[in-house]
Amino acid sequence: MKRTFSTLSVAMLAILVLMMAGRARSLSAATPAEVAVKIDNFVFSPNTVTIAAGSTVRWTNHDDIPHNVVSDDKSFKSKVLDTDEVFTYTFTKPGTYSYFCGLHPKMTGKIVVQ
Amino acid sequence: MDDKLKKDEILHDHNHDGIDRRGFLKCMAWAGTGAFCVMQGGVLKSYSLSRLAEFKDKPMKGDFSFVQISDSHMGFSKPANPDVVATLKAAVDKINALPTAPSFILHTGDITHLSKPEEFDNVDQILKSANAKEVFYVPGEHDMVGEGEGKQYLERYGKGTQGSGWYSFDQKGVHFIGLVNVLNLKAGGLGSLGQEQLEWMEKDVKHLSKSTPIVVFAHIPLWSVYPEWGWGTDDSAQALSYLKRFGSVTVLNGHIHQTMQKVEGNITFHTAASTAFPQPKPGTAPSPGPMTVPAEQLRSLLGVCDVNYVQGQHALAVVDSTLE
Numbered sequence: 001m002k003r004t005f006s007t008l009s010v011a012m013l014a015i016l017v018l019m020m021a022g023r024a025r026s027l028s029a030a031t032p033a034e035v036a037v038k039i040d041n042f043v044f045s046p047n048t049v050t051i052a053a054g055s056t057v058r059w060t061n062h063d064d065i066p067h068n069v070v071s072d073d074k075s076f077k078s079k080v081l082d083t084d085e086v087f088t089y090t091f092t093k094p095g096t097y098s099y100f101c102g103l104h105p106k107m108t109g110k111i112v113v114q
Numbered sequence: 115m116d117d118k119l120k121k122d123e124i125l126h127d128h129n130h131d132g133i134d135r136r137g138f139l140k141c142m143a144w145a146g147t148g149a150f151c152v153m154q155g156g157v158l159k160s161y162s163l164s165r166l167a168e169f170k171d172k173p174m175k176g177d178f179s180f181v182q183i184s185d186s187h188m189g190f191s192k193p194a195n196p197d198v199v200a201t202l203k204a205a206v207d208k209i210n211a212l213p214t215a216p217s218f219i220l221h222t223g224d225i226t227h228l229s230k231p232e233e234f235d236n237v238d239q240i241l242k243s244a245n246a247k248e249v250f251y252v253p254g255e256h257d258m259v260g261e262g263e264g265k266q267y268l269e270r271y272g273k274g275t276q277g278s279g280w281y282s283f284d285q286k287g288v289h290f291i292g293l294v295n296v297l298n299l300k301a302g303g304l305g306s307l308g309q310e311q312l313e314w315m316e317k318d319v320k321h322l323s324k325s326t327p328i329v330v331f332a333h334i335p336l337w338s339v340y341p342e343w344g345w346g347t348d349d350s351a352q353a354l355s356y357l358k359r360f361g362s363v364t365v366l367n368g369h370i371h372q373t374m375q376k377v378e379g380n381i382t383f384h385t386a387a388s389t390a391f392p393q394p395k396p397g398t399a400p401s402p403g404p405m406t407v408p409a410e411q412l413r414s415l416l417g418v419c420d421v422n423y424v425q426g427q428h429a430l431a432v433v434d435s436t437l438e
Contacts, residue, residue, distance in 0.1 A: 014281060022230065033236065041400045041401040041403070042343075042400075042401035042402065042403065043401070048315040050125070063401075063403055064192045064193070064404045065403045065404060065405055066227070066228060066256070066259065068259070072301050074318075079260040080228060080229075080260075094127040098301060100301035100302065100304075101253045101303070102255075102259075102299060103256065103259065104255075104344055105300060105301055105303045105304070105340070105344065106302060106304075106341075106343065107302050108302050
């Protein structure tokens with residue numbers, strides 16, 4: 001009985017450690033990376049992106065009409081992007097950055113930097 | 115011929131304000147197939163476009179006429195129209211074929227596709243071959259994307275304007291107001307006129323007599339056509355409130371690349387077709403982008419708009435015609 005109990009507790013501890021490790025992995029998105037946002041049919045997708053500080057976001061315009069990327073707080077603004085043109089921006093400071101298309105302001109998106 | 119004219123008359127003036135609303139609605143339905151409506155002596159009459167020539171010597175010819183074109187998007191070259199130069203030239207041919215040469219052309223914006231100098235130059239060049247003495251512009255959002263937000267546009271067409279390019283002028287007793295609603299747009303918003311421009315406009319019309327016909331022209335529609343696609347202006351209600359007391363107000367817009375009309379009290383709203391490419395009807399596609407159609411159909415979805423003013427008449431006669 002005692003042995004079963006200690007095996008059980010070791011097992012539970014192991015599971016707990018694994019769970020915590022798993023959670024830590026998804027919470028920190030630890031390594032800075034490059035994330036792609038598509039502009040298609042007047043929509044930024046994915047609409048909300050969560051990244052680690054130091055990561056770069058790469059917007060590509062797939063529409064037959066130009067768009068641009070303008071942050072609400074004016075911290076970044078792309079030149080106008082024709083079809084297949086790209087804008088990248090590296091986010092060094094944590095925070096939530098809402099942005100929109102200056103030509104078609106109904107198009108909005110969000111970058112969450114952790 | 116007089117009998118035939120009588121048959122086309124629509125005589126319903128229920129509101130006793132000289133506006134035959136049912137007649138207007140019938141005209142709206144016909145407009146897409148080429149009809150024109152004339153207000154004569156307070157009565158609205160509609161005729162098919164093929165009979166336009168009959169009015170050469172009639173009062174309908176008016177004291178003057180002008181043409182509205184829009185959305186030439188010079189520089190665009192995608193499947194929806196690989197040759198916007200050709201279709202703009204076809205629009206000029208259409209203008210030059212009108213029974214009466216227009217006094218001027220109103221271009222309601224998106225002159226260029228990417229605000230490039232050569233794009234502005236091309237449109238200017240092509241419009242020089244139109245039989246019109248001058249061209250008045252207002253910018254679209256595509257004309258404000260270069261360096262310095264509107265620098266290219268204002269360098270060319272900013273003379274005599276204020277702020278981001280708004281202005282007014284008078285012709286034959288009609289007061290024309292060119293507004294700019296494509297700058298300083300807010301996230302999630304629609305077109306925007308802004309406080310400075312609204313204050314200017316209020317002062318601009320303050321001392322005009324209420325019998326002065328008013329024509330307002332701006333790129334994005336000044337009424338709520340389809341907000342989901344950004345087809346409207348956030349603060350247009352305030353602008354229109356300054357025009358409430360006038361007997362005849364015509365609002366001419368572009369941006370949506372299709373013709374649309376609406377009558378509200380003394381205001382007639384009208385949007386022009388593009389000379390470059392069509393866009394889908396509200397809600398009929400995932401987005402308002404360029405709509406590709408079979409090549410032989412393209413020109414039937416592009417067009418120009420002829421506007422006739424007859425002194426003393428209530429409303430301006432607004433006639434859309436397609437390129438083919």
